[in-house]
Amino acid sequence: MKIKKTTLLVFLFVSTVIFAQNKEEKYPQDIDKKHEVKINTFSLIALSSLNVSYESLIHKNSSFGLDLFLNFNNDSDINFPRQFSLTPYYRWFFSEKFAARGFFVEAFGMLNTQKDSYYNGNSIENDWLFDGRSEDIQVTDFALGISAGGKFITRKNFVAEVYLGIGRNLFNSDTNLINTNIVTRGGISLGYRF
Numbered sequence: 001m002k003i004k005k006t007t008l009l010v011f012l013f014v015s016t017v018i019f020a021q022n023k024e025e026k027y028p029q030d031i032d033k034k035h036e037v038k039i040n041t042f043s044l045i046a047l048s049s050l051n052v053s054y055e056s057l058i059h060k061n062s063s064f065g066l067d068l069f070l071n072f073n074n075d076s077d078i079n080f081p082r083q084f085s086l087t088p089y090y091r092w093f094f095s096e097k098f099a100a101r102g103f104f105v106e107a108f109g110m111l112n113t114q115k116d117s118y119y120n121g122n123s124i125e126n127d128w129l130f131d132g133r134s135e136d137i138q139v140t141d142f143a144l145g146i147s148a149g150g151k152f153i154t155r156k157n158f159v160a161e162v163y164l165g166i167g168r169n170l171f172n173s174d175t176n177l178i179n180t181n182i183v184t185r186g187g188i189s190l191g192y193r194f
Contacts, residue, residue, distance in 0.1 A: 042186070047080050050069070050070045062093065065091070068086055069082065091105070103149075105148050111140070112143060114180055115136060115137065145183065149162050157193045166182065
């Protein structure tokens with residue numbers, strides 16, 4: 001009877017080890033991969049802007065990261081006033097699987113600089129300014145906000161994520177020359193986990 005119990009325990013132990021190894025082979029991106037670099041392809045294509053980020057996994061349910069946005073777009077047809085932002089963020093994941101993937105919510109802070117033109121005049125007609133002049137206004141502020149999104153990871157450690165968020169600037173909200181109260185955060189990012 002004692003030999004049967006010992007054989008059963010050994011069998012269960014070996015089965016558990018084999019199952020764990022198969023699970024590791026199924027998700028190789030979960031093994032010792034804690035860093036990600038990403039580029040926001042939406043900003044690159046739609047806004048002609050560079051938006052890159054670095055993210056570090058804290059544990060299976062959370063991560064922190066830093067996002068850099070630089071606007072190189074001088075096209076007057078696309079009115080996106082943010083010229084620069086540096087955004088630290090913290091994410092909490094709701095997936096039952098390891099390695100910070102699936103649905104997430106995010107809290108962020110954003111140091112941002114916005115630039116716009118203020119027309120100090122009475123009327124604008126056919127791109128001519130009458131009874132006034134145009135000024136460029138630049139405002140730097142810090143915002144707090146929240147985002148939500150989803151992250152997907154392939155077996156080859158490639159990362160894709162979609163996210164959208166909103167925040168509010170804290171210091172220069174009384175400026176009437178530029179709409180600086182609300183900031184947005186979002187995109188479709190592609191990257192690599194290593």
